[in-house]
Amino acid sequence: MPDPQSYRPRAGDIPTQPGVYRFRDPKGRVIYVGKAINLRQRLANYFQPIPSLHPRTATMVTTAASVEWTTVNNDIEALQLEYTWIKEFDPRFNVKYRDDKSYPWLAVTVSEEFPRVMVGRGAKRKGTRYFGPYGHAWAIRETVDILLRVFPMRSCSNGVFKRSQQIGRPCLLGYIDKCTAPCVGNISEEEHREIVDDFCDFMAGHTTTFTKRIEKEMYAASEALDFEKAARLRDDLAAMQRALEKQAVVLGDGADADVIALAEDPLEVGVQIFYVRGGRIKGQRGWVADRMDDADTAGLVEHFLLQLYAGEDAEAIPREILVPALPPDHETLEELLSDVRKAKVRIRVPQRGDKKTLQETVAKNAEQALALHKTKRASDLTIRNRALEEIQEALELDEVPLRIECYDISHLQGTEIVASMVVFEDGLARKSEYRRFIIKGQDGSDDVRAMHEVITRRFKRLLDEQSTSIVSTEVEGASGPMLVDPETGRPRKFAYAPGLVVVDGGAPQVAAAQRALTELGINDIPVVGLAKRLEEVWVPDEEDPVILPRSSEGLYLLQRVRDEAHRFAITHHRGRRSKSMVESLLDDVPGLGEVRRKTLMKHFGSLKKLRAATVEEIALVPGIGPATATAIKTAVEQTAKNGKVGAINVTTGEIIEE
Known part of the structure; x- marks a missing residue:
């Protein structure tokens, strides 16, 4: 096992500039990559006495045999280089926020002559527009099947498309009006492209325009006594509504945001991310990653955002990213992501309203995912x-x-x-x-x-x-x-x-x-x-x-x-503390002994309910007369006014204010 002091560089040799550093093992493999605003100050933390280091950090520095660094001009370049090296070397001691499960995307091959809609997985390709990712492939396939009634674009494979061209007969979807059959010339390339553009706009969240347009056409057809067309448009409108019902509105302002939450323990971290586009949840991902360092929540968020968005297409980065804690240098990270997106990106912690509520929901999902992971692990x-x-x-x-x-x-x-x-x-x-x-x-x-x-x-x-x-x-x-x-x-x-x-x-x-x-x-x-x-x-x-x-x-x-x-x-x-606090609160009330205190606690159940009760309601408790009830009410109100034991839940023992 290498001694960290054997490869520790002299302090004067380490620059004080921003940069990225790499630890290598005796075989030259990169085992850890990190960035620093001040390289000398950051690297000095790794060469403290072993007992004072976090166990994971101690394991890393005793596994390593050398350390090297590269200086950069600013924090943004440091973030970019750190991501590049992590992606290139896949260091074993860097926390991996990428799960091994690929999530399904809804893809439209806009670069083809007759674009195709399909559900796929894996890496993105140029010339294809993506929506998602989604948690379940069956859910998005069901939605596409509904929408093909309204937007009858091509959804068949290239093999099926070419075969239909050769035989001059469309596939089943062409016969049931879920495809306009461009393969046999039923529709021109320009007309099919218009349907594709409408479908993409609808999936991007611009739904109101289409619903209003179809409603207008439906009423116009009805007034013209073309009831067959009106009925078809009515069914199209119902299909769109069914598709929209699968994507509940969670943000009333129609915001585009990624909502991220973490559930942590000393060994693992559960990650959940909800993709919200146009105010609707378009997709969700979740996984559990091993913790490789002792970073706090803010540090974990920074690492996660860097790995999630760096190297992604501009379309994958939303205007707003909601996180449980701001990264240490969130302004730099915002600038980096804004450069990639070519538009302003905000990273913030929601404080109130719908976004705060959604953040709490995502956090619950992260906690449940981590708990389920632990349960499965323990039951094996x-x-x-x-x-x-x-x-x-x-x-x-x-x-x-x-x-x-x-x-x-x-x-x-x-x-x-x-x-x-x-x-x-x-x-x-x-x-x-x-x-x-x-x-x-x-x-x-x-x-x-x-x-x-x-x-x-x-x-x-x-x-x-x-x-x-x-x-x-x-x-x-x-x-x-x-x-x-x-x-x-x-x-x-x-x-x-x-x-x-x-x-x-x-x-x-x-x-x-x-x-x-x-x-x-x-x-x-x-x-x-x-x-x-x-x-x-x-x-x-x-x-x-x-x-x-x-x-x-x-x-x-x-x-x-x-x-x-x-x-x-x-x-x-907590249970004992809450009971003793409530009892001590009533100690000085004349004529209220231990038996009556317990009767009072049993009747109301919590200090909150006791405080809300009137003198008449308190006097209804067996053994409590009008005079004693008045003294109890005075004691409770005086305690609340002084800010002492302002609200204690007798059941859970939680102190709301002291």
Whole structure:
């Protein structure tokens, strides 16, 4: 493994100009490409001590054997060169925002004598006008089939077209009036070109003109008593309306925009993009990419926009790009894309209105796509087995950790301290065995002491249950001996020792957990900690953490276990926090004891509803008289006026204002 210091250039040799740099491995392959406004300042970040680097960055610099750079005149040239090199070298450590799935386009071969409409995939070709991309080929084929009634242009292949010319007879579409049959001379090239131009305008979003024109022609034919033509135009109008219904209006101003959202976790990022043209959603794409660096949301957006639009045709770039966070140098990126489009391009974060609502919808789609990806990944038995084996190998365990328990501490500035215990068996969550702990009598800001208490309580219970249990092999569904309660005959869940204990935190939390086990005389249960910032795995009595590869299924499983413990702890903490805050709010109300407070909370359910209630409504609560109701109303209003605990949802514990 190369030492980054062995190829580190002298600081004085690195220019301070804008530029693009490349890291190469010992075989000369480019493994990472990046750009910088100041090359010297940016490259210095890569040659810090390895423990202080992000794990992915540390892996990259220890894989590389050399670094080189090219200076440019400005930021725009740096963006262009970065994209060119990423496309040319396909570096393994650059995040790939291109999925391996090609999306269907609606294409019109405008360069041909008789243009053809078709649905296709793959790279774009010159002389062809494209619409989309679309999420499903069947959906756009259905739309085209409807529109061919209104715009009967050619849709057959070149082979079918030539054969019809030779035999002098059109294909089926010509007989059912979904093609004007230019192959047999039923229509001239100029007349067919007019139909093609109308179709392209309609697909580009200029729909109002056509609907009004057909309505006018329909009424004119009706007044002229040409009812057959009027009926045909009526059916054409209905076909256009059906096609339009498939593309709902989402932006009332008829804007052309690409709406982009990201859903992130430390290892992967889910990407969703909606293509809106003329205010209507014309297409949608979504995929999940591996994260190769530690960039924040703004940095990810910049990389994504560069890869998505650089090198594309001007028609593929909209007037407006809506993103979840502005790139660090969005003015430069706007200038670059405007040069490609030959018109102004705006990159912005929507703040309100329809665009904000659509952005939230796209974000939900990104979150759902990432969650679905994780679910599919977790449900694969082969992948779960590989993850457990990788954990065993990396931590040098005696056996595969079939049962993993994870613990997390949650508190708010030392108050309402709670802990969670989640259980994964065979790589899957066993929610029936989750446990919650309430920490009392200590400073909750001391996570180390709280972790020591939780581990002590849980494993003391383990020893107690093991000493009073009997062994049985006859419990239904058991694959081996089970520890059973001698009184009830049921399995004792706390009596099962885990194959691995994971704590949320670094070396201090791991040391506390290990000390708790040692004090109980337990020395055969391994303990590790997973730190959030760098995703490193800490082992007791080891100075350096274990760094699992970014692509490791074992790291992915540990991360899921840790995140589930965190979610479970936060949920419990919010519920307790909200109840205690509401109760403390009513502590000073005369004549309102604990029983009446609980009755009041149960009746209204939330502080918001209590605040909205009148004195008369409060007085209807059993045990609450008019005088007490008035005091409660005064206390709630005074708290809202002072801005303290302005709105707390008793169910979720969310504090809206403080």
